């Protein structure tokens with residue numbers, strides 16, 4: 242049964258049939274990860290959430306509990322060799338199953354390519370790519386046991402197309418997710434496990450990277466919005482969360498191997 246706070250408790254809305262499903266979201270103490278967890282919670286899913294900072298994570302978990310969700314909060318660094326596996330195992334241990342995995346954690350190290358070092362590349366590959374792949378290796382047997390599942394990677398508009406100078410590491414790692422997810426989708430389709438990406442555009446939320454840039458340079462950012470964001474505004478974290486919740490649900494049963502742009506037409510890619 243959906244928790245009392247769920248959006249479809251009055252029976253008026255499309256039922257994503259996520260009630261009672263177990264979803265694990267990495268990097269869910271703030272920003273996109275928190276919004277994704279909140280959208281899933283509002284649809285009745287049980288949540289496992291992680292982040293490195295235990296105190297911040299607990300605040301986020303409490304807010305999800307207040308929305309009616311059962312939540313386990315796992316303070317862990319998913320960029321460490323065993324972190325992602327620890328997280329997925331903790332989710333399964335708490336709830337006895339796993340149906341949905343959202344690999345949201347990711348970051349950037351900006352710099353002209355010539356100035357980037359192997360260490361820069363390796364650090365971001367651990368954070369943006371290996372964290373999610375390791376989580377998938379732990380999650381797939383659990384999803385197989387559950388009779389199917391849904392994996393969503395949070396890529397970026399700059400994984401689908403060139404982001405610009407200084408973004409070689411970010412661009413390459415976000416493209417790698419789209420590529421790997423496509424092959425995983427082929428391999429796992431016979432077992433009812435779908436694998437997709439979302440590619441958000443520039444999303445602004447309190448304390449996030451775009452919010453900081455707007456506060457530091459309001460005029461420059463006004464110009465950025467005018468040139469790059471056809472809707473005339475930044476995206477909102479909830480707008481990404483809701484798309485991920487849909488992809489996580491069986492209502493998206495024919496969508497696998499896809500990368501869904503959630504960017505208000507910021508991206509210019511034809512595919």
Ligand SMILES: NC(=O)c1ccc[n+]([C@@H]2O[C@H](COP(=O)([O-])OP(=O)(O)OC[C@H]3O[C@@H](n4cnc5c(N)ncnc54)[C@H](OP(=O)(O)O)[C@@H]3O)[C@@H](O)[C@H]2O)c1
Nearest residue numbers: 268270271272273292293294318319346347397441443444
């Ligand atoms: N914001 C945008 O405009 C935008 C656009 C396109 C794509 N994206 C992608 O969306 C994802 C989320 O972005 P965001 O802007 O919401 O990020 P954010 O504000 O930096 O939040 C990141 C979240 O992940 C956690 N985290 C970071 N490193 C971690 C680690 N090693 N292990 C466990 N948790 C970790 C953080 O908590 P702790 O610090 O406590 O660990 C926090 O909860 C990223 O993959 C990003 O590339 C964002």
